[in-house]
Every structure is written in structure tokens, then in C-alpha cells.
Amino acid sequence: MEGLTDGALYKNIMRNLEEAGALINLNRNALERLKIPRRAIVVAVPVRMDDDRVQIFPGYRVQHNQTLGPFKGGIRYHPSVNLSEVAALSALMTFKNSLLNLPLGGAKGGVQVDPSNLSKHELEHLTRRFTSEIAPFIGPDEDIPAPDVGTDAQIMAWMLDTYSMESGFAQTGVVTGKPVEIGGSQGRDSATGLGVVFIIEKALETMNKTISGSTIAIQGFGKVGMHCAIEAYALGGKVVAVSDVSGGIFNGDGLKIPEVVKYVEENKSVKGFPGAESITNEELLALEVDVLAPCALDGVINSNNQHTIKAKIIVEGANGPVTTNASKELEARGIFIVPDILANGGGVVVSYFEWVQDIVWLFWNEDEVRRKLKTIMYRSFETVWKFAQEYQCDMRLSAMGVALKRLETAMKLRGQAW
Numbered sequence: 001m002e003g004l005t006d007g008a009l010y011k012n013i014m015r016n017l018e019e020a021g022a023l024i025n026l027n028r029n030a031l032e033r034l035k036i037p038r039r040a041i042v043v044a045v046p047v048r049m050d051d052d053r054v055q056i057f058p059g060y061r062v063q064h065n066q067t068l069g070p071f072k073g074g075i076r077y078h079p080s081v082n083l084s085e086v087a088a089l090s091a092l093m094t095f096k097n098s099l100l101n102l103p104l105g106g107a108k109g110g111v112q113v114d115p116s117n118l119s120k121h122e123l124e125h126l127t128r129r130f131t132s133e134i135a136p137f138i139g140p141d142e143d144i145p146a147p148d149v150g151t152d153a154q155i156m157a158w159m160l161d162t163y164s165m166e167s168g169f170a171q172t173g174v175v176t177g178k179p180v181e182i183g184g185s186q187g188r189d190s191a192t193g194l195g196v197v198f199i200i201e202k203a204l205e206t207m208n209k210t211i212s213g214s215t216i217a218i219q220g221f222g223k224v225g226m227h228c229a230i231e232a233y234a235l236g237g238k239v240v241a242v243s244d245v246s247g248g249i250f251n252g253d254g255l256k257i258p259e260v261v262k263y264v265e266e267n268k269s270v271k272g273f274p275g276a277e278s279i280t281n282e283e284l285l286a287l288e289v290d291v292l293a294p295c296a297l298d299g300v301i302n303s304n305n306q307h308t309i310k311a312k313i314i315v316e317g318a319n320g321p322v323t324t325n326a327s328k329e330l331e332a333r334g335i336f337i338v339p340d341i342l343a344n345g346g347g348v349v350v351s352y353f354e355w356v357q358d359i360v361w362l363f364w365n366e367d368e369v370r371r372k373l374k375t376i377m378y379r380s381f382e383t384v385w386k387f388a389q390e391y392q393c394d395m396r397l398s399a400m401g402v403a404l405k406r407l408e409t410a411m412k413l414r415g416q417a418w
């Protein structure tokens with residue numbers, strides 16, 4: 001479908017789908033159904049700016065599949081957001097939720113905007129208007145948004161409030177990743193990064209190594225990258241480099257991550273952190289480390305730069321950071337890659353915990369959340385690892401294979417594939 005399924009990321013994901021489908025001999029009807037999202041909502045989001053001008057921003061919510069349960073997926077605010085990218089990410093959510101064995105379908109949303117150019121007032125208005133435009137299609141039993149690139153707990157709080165105003169009563173379960181004071185879960189902020197670290201531990205284990213003393217480079221110092229750095233450092237990992245959009249910092253003896261976090265709180269960027277040398281994002285990706293965790297944007301490791309990669313393990317903290325072609329070339333060079341739908345699943349796992357807690361109005365403490373998250377991440381890694389041995393394939397195909405098998409069974413039971 002023009003505009004929806006023709007972007008590079010969408011095509012990449014579909015290639016993985018077809019390949020994994022062939023590997024497990026996926027039912028043809030199920031395959032065809034999974035290639036096209038169930039529903040795509042395109043909205044105009046008018047915002048009265050502080051200078052009284054009305055500016056219109058394009059907004060999207062794509063609901064890919066709801067075979068396993070309500071649609072679920074984040075909302076992205078970024079200037080490069082477009083319909084096909086959102087559609088691709090919605091498909092990824094379907095496969096991720098299935099792989100993690102969660103009773104949820106896949107969706108994604110976004111607004112084409114640079115949130116750093118908006119005042120707080122403009123950001124709130126944008127969020128409320130976007131929520132109001134997609135309100136007929138979301139809800140605690142229908143479709144549950146969450147934060148993603150450029151959005152946070154405050155934005156989820158405004159979404160919750162707008163949706164609740166329209167429905168007439170408090171609907172805390174309509175979004176996850178909201179502040180704990182209004183029904184959020186303990187441990188949600190750090191969940192994706194912590195999940196990435198659990199997966200790093202398991203990946204290192206396959207090479208008879210532990211995280212303690214292993215060298216790690218992390219691209220992106222946002223919600224995923226920063227918490228990945230904090231948790232890896234806490235477990236004794238040697239985080240030698242981190243970066244953000246303005247560039248990276250490197251220290252071969254390991255960065256003192258709590259000091260980097262404090263520096264970023266004060267300076268809004270890792271740039272200029274004392275006690276480290278400046279490097280570019282490209283240089284960070286090319287470091288000789290045990291583990292490289294790209295936790296920023298998609299497509300950063302591609303056919304143009306894959307030959308520069310020297311890490312032993314790549315754990316995809318971001319969605320789609322390694323293109324399919326680059327992935328194959330890297331695997332052929334013996335680099336072990338853990339794909340996004342497994343590696344960054346911690347966020348949606350704790351989002352699921354949050355949704356469950358909101359339904360029963362009974363809240364867990366952080367230890368309980370971390371323990372339950374660890375169980376699911378370790379178990380999911382082991383399932384994918386075993387499947388990869390059985391089918392003699394890489395972890396990307398294996399993760400997709402596990403996800404597709406569960407989806408196929410559910411689709412057959414529901415009469416969607418035969």
C-alpha cells in the first residue's frame with residue numbers, strides 16, 4: 001500500500017518476516033495477513049503556537065495486529081516520523097509482544113515534530129490535540145500507547161488526562177509509562193535499559209563471559225541508553241563509550257556512569273564531559289569492544305559502515321539499528337547479534353505489568369518488577385537461543401520464528417488462518 005508499506009524500515013521488517021516464515025513453513029494466509037497493518041489513522045494536529053500562529057503537524061497511529069490482545073506500542077515525536085516508519089514499528093510491536101508471550105497486539109504512533117523546538121505549553125497542546133484526534137481508536141481494552149523517542153511520562157500524563165476528560169472518568173489504563181503518582185509502575189523508566197542489560201548478560205554467557213569487566217559501548221543516552229549504561233555499570237560492566245545526538249565520549253578505563261548522568265542532567269548532553277575524549281557516533285560504533293549496544297535510532301549500522309564494526313556482540317537496544325543486509329554481513333564475520341524485538345523488550349514487558357496493575361489497582365514494588373522482568377527476559381533469550389540451535393539460524397530469524405509460531409497458533413484458533 002503506497003505510503004504505508006513502502007518505506008525502507010518496513011521493507012526490512014517484511015524481509016525478516018518472509019525469511020522466518022519460510023523457515024517455519026508459516027501458513028500462507030497468516031503471512032499475507034501479517035504483511036499489512038489492520039488499521040492506519042492519519043490526523044492533522046493543529047497547535048496554536050506561543051506567537052499566535054496555528055501550525056499543523058501530521059500525526060499517525062498504526063494498529064498492526066490484535067490477534068493476541070489489545071493493540072500496544074509507543075508514541076514517537078521526531079521530525080522524521082512518517083506513516084511508513086510508524087507502520088514498520090507497529091509490525092515490530094506485534095512480533096515483539098508475541099515473542100515475549102504477552103497478551104498484546106502491536107501498534108505504534110507518532111507526530112512529525114521536533115519537540116525540542118516547542119515550549120512546554122505548545123508541547124502540552126500538541127499532545128492533547130493529538131490524543132483527542134486518536135481517542136476514538138484507543139482505550140485500556142483497545143489500544144494502549146506508551147513513550148518512545150521524544151516522549152516521556154509527562155506526555156503520557158497529558159494523554160491520560162485528555163482521554164479521561166473525553167470519557168468522563170479516570171482511565172489510568174489508557175497509557176503506560178506514566179508517572180507512578182497516577183498509576184504508573186515502579187521501574188518503568190529503567191525497564192528497557194535494564195532489559196537490554198539482562199540480554200547482554202545472557203549473550204556474554206554464550207561466550208563464557210560475564211558482564212563484570214566486559215567492555216561496552218552504548219550509542220544514545222536517552223531513556224534506553226542511559227539506563228542501559230547505569231545498570232551495566234552497576235553490575236561491573238566497563239562502559240567505555242556513550243553518545244547522544246551531539247557526539248560521543250570515550251574512556252578506555254571505563255566511564256564513571258553516575259558522574260556522566262549528573263553531567264547530562266546539568267548540561268543536557270554528554271558532550272564536554274571531563275575525563276573522557278570526544279569521539280563521533282561513527283567512531284563509537286567502530287570501537288573494539290565486547291558489546292556494542294546501539295540505543296538511538298534505526299539504520300545506524302548499514303552496508304556502508306558494517307565493515308568498520310569490531311564488537312563481538314551487538315545488542316539492539318534501539319528498534320532496527322542494524323539493517324537486514326548489514327546484519328547478514330556481520331553474522332558472516334562471526335559477530336553475534338541479538339535483535340531488537342528480544343533485546344529491547346523490557347519496556348513493553350513492564351508496560352504490560354503497569355497495565356495489569358492498573359486493572360487490579362494493586363501495585364508492586366520495584367524489586368518485584370525487576371525480578372519479574374528478569375524472569376521474562378532470561379526465559380525469552382533462552383527460547384530464542386534454543387530455537388536458533390534447532391533451526392540452525394541466527395538470532396534475528398530465530399526471534400521472528402518464535403514470534404510467528406505463537407501468532408500462527410493464535411490465528412488458527414481464531415479462524416484467521418487456515
Ligand code: NAD
Binds near residue numbers: 223225243245319348
Ligand atoms: P530518547 O529520545 O529518550 O533517546 C534517544 C537518544 O538518541 C538521545 O540520547 C538522543 O540524543 C540520541 N540520538 C538521537 N539522534 C541521534 C543520532 N542521529 N545519532 C546518535 N544519537 C542520536 O529515545 P529512547 O526512548 O531512548 O529510544 C531509543 C530507541 O529505543 C528507539 O529506537 C526506540 O524506538 C527504542 N525503544 C525505546 C523503548 C522505550 O521504552 N523508551 C522501548 C523499546 C525500544
